[in-house]
Amino acid sequence: MSMGFRYATGRVLWEFARARASLDRTTDRLAHRDAAHHPDVRLAGFLRDHARHPWRPPVGGLAAALGHDVVHGLDVTVALGADLHGVRLCAEDLDRSFGTGEPLYGTAQDLLLIAYGRRLPAGRPHGADCHRFVAA
Structure with missing residues (x-):
């Protein structure tokens, strides 16, 4: 960070x-x-x-700076990896979703980590394709 x-x-x-x-x-x-x-x-x-x-990050301004700090701050506790093709991220704690395809449910924090290529511990995201986003 x-x-x-x-x-x-x-x-x-x-x-x-x-x-x-x-x-x-x-x-x-x-x-x-x-x-x-x-x-x-x-x-x-x-x-x-x-x-x-x-x-400040080279692109994105303050919003990107916040995303950068949040994601890398969460990196301290979560391992890395992921591909979002064919997945719709659905935040359970916010009225927000992103993408198209098979729904993947989780907290906004966990979905942000997934969007930045991180894998989560088993049981955190859920949905038909959740295995794609769980650390081995």
């Missing part, structure tokens, strides 16, 4: 090229490197130290 304001643009672009233009591989590699080189208290400190930093 802190790479956007801790790493210089040139460093991120170098890592991006090294990861064959995959943002997932880039961020995963940098996160693993950070975890190997910093104790947990320091990793948490990166967030505290930059809590008021004016960083």
